[in-house]
């Protein structure tokens with residue numbers, strides 16, 4: 001049976017001044033998979049994420065999510081699509097003047113007619129789902145550790161029960177134990193909730209622990225996609241260095257126990 005494509009990127013071009021970031025970039029993301037996006041610094045992983053969720057207007061190309069062209073769709077149709085995804089930005093991007101609970105409630109307040117009590121109950125549920133203790137509900141972002149802030153950002157991304165979760169470097173800045181706990185949380189939520197996950201990362205351990213498939217950004221496009229094993233066979237300088245460097249071997253050994 002053909003797999004359902006939930007995100008389809010075709011001929012994408014992004015450019016800032018003379019700096020061409022993407023040219024003729026194609027990518028398909030299938031329902032229910034965790035797709036890892038890797039690539040050297042500045043290859044445009046975050047720009048690709050931002051192009052898909054409509055925060056970055058590309059110069060050319062198309063992005064379809066659930067079959068809807070995010071560049072062309074009328075506002076009301078886009079709002080329905082946006083309600084079906086959640087985004088966790090690199091630093092959590094929490095509102096500093098709101099508590100964790102208020103942060104998680106924010107998308108519900110903005111996009112649903114739920115009454116305050118239901119919003120609050122749902123927010124507390126999401127906060128528990130990401131492994132934060134009840135006392136975190138009333139704390140402000142500045143009172144949280146880096147790992148807790150990431151969990152709070154994840155709870156907010158889950159606020160509207162999304163089908164697609166976008167994660168920008170979820171383990172950046174976490175210590176190795178915190179990072180592997182976060183990897184396990186992502187995988188656990190993905191399987192329990194049947195999520196499709198678009199995950200930008202540099203972290204080889206995260207790739208092993210969470211990703212079904214990996215897309216490599218290089219030469220302004222998606223150079224290749226495949227499993228880690230498949231990418232280890234690819235004869236390209238960056239891909240070879242990344243998947244055969246000392247860190248890659250350590251991650252492989254760790255993943256294989």
Ligand SMILES: Nc1ncnc2c1ncn2[C@@H]1O[C@H](COP(=O)(O)OP(=O)(O)OP(=O)(O)O)[C@@H](O)[C@H]1O
Nearest residue numbers: 016019021039040041042043044045046047048202
């Ligand atoms: N709004 C913008 N205006 C100008 N240049 C931008 C803008 N956003 C991104 N860029 C440039 O686009 C390039 C790609 O940026 P992006 O943040 O997507 O890279 P990345 O692959 O995610 O990098 P890293 O791994 O270092 O986080 C960089 O050269 C960056 O400076």
